[in-house]
Ligand SMILES: Nc1ncnc2c1ncn2[C@@H]1O[C@H](COP(=O)(O)OP(=O)(O)O)[C@@H](O)[C@H]1O
């Protein structure tokens with residue numbers, strides 16, 4: 001079980017774009033070693049919230065705390081310095097480069113003659129893959145283009161983890177994956193938390209959410225409408241929160257009560 005010390009805390013965060021209030025007075029908390037799912041309909045504010053954490057956006061109002069201290073995150077570098085890494089949906093891997101090169105993309109290790117420290121890069125990549133039990137990739141010298149979707153996602157996650165990160169944010173990590181590869185990635189997400197990392201997973205797939213998350217935060221129309229414990233809630237309850245209690249269709253049960261049609 002994760003402890004209850006918050007790693008990241010947002011309080012009363014508001015963000016507007018012109019006349020659109022994308023986030024209204026949002027509180028959001030992620031504890032150490034916790035997988036927090038962030039769910040909500042299209043336009044609920046999930047991406048905006050993530051961008052406020054990653055430094056792509058600055059909140060108009062509200063406060064952000066990391067490890068108990070108030071922080072001002074003004075860009076991905078600020079986020080990275082704190083130990084916050086985001087894996088965006090498009091993954092941003094370079095197909096023509098191999099796994100090691102992708103792990104170090106933009107952060108290549110050089111010696112004092114500006115030569116790439118290939119052996120060190122290779123060793124750290126191998127160690128990271130091993131520590132995350134990513135065993136399916138084969139050679140880390142394979143071009144990323146030859147990997148399956150699940151393997152690519154594993155490389156993107158491993159890359160995020162390798163930089164001393166404390167919080168890894170995954171935006172729809174299984175959206176493009178088949179069943180077996182999805183399970184691979186979900187297992188990896190669970191291992192991150194076991195190793196003490198905190199994870200935020202955005203997903204519209206409640207199966208993925210219930211397979212990985214300790215808690216679930218629901219956004220609706222820019223507001224936090226509920227935080228649920230996975231262990232004590234049901235998918236039905238979460239769906240209701242997402243859709244504002246709109247009745248959900250249960251297959252096999254007629255939509256119109258029999259007496260109404262009689
Ligand atoms: N850069 C932007 N400019 C204007 N409106 C935006 C921008 N980003 C998001 N929005 C609006 O903010 C709301 C929340 O969007 P978003 O955070 O992308 O939701 P989600 O990721 O949950 O689908 C939507 O109404 C969206 O149209």
Ligand SMILES: [Mg+2]
Nearest residue numbers: 043046047048
């Ligand atoms: Mg989005």
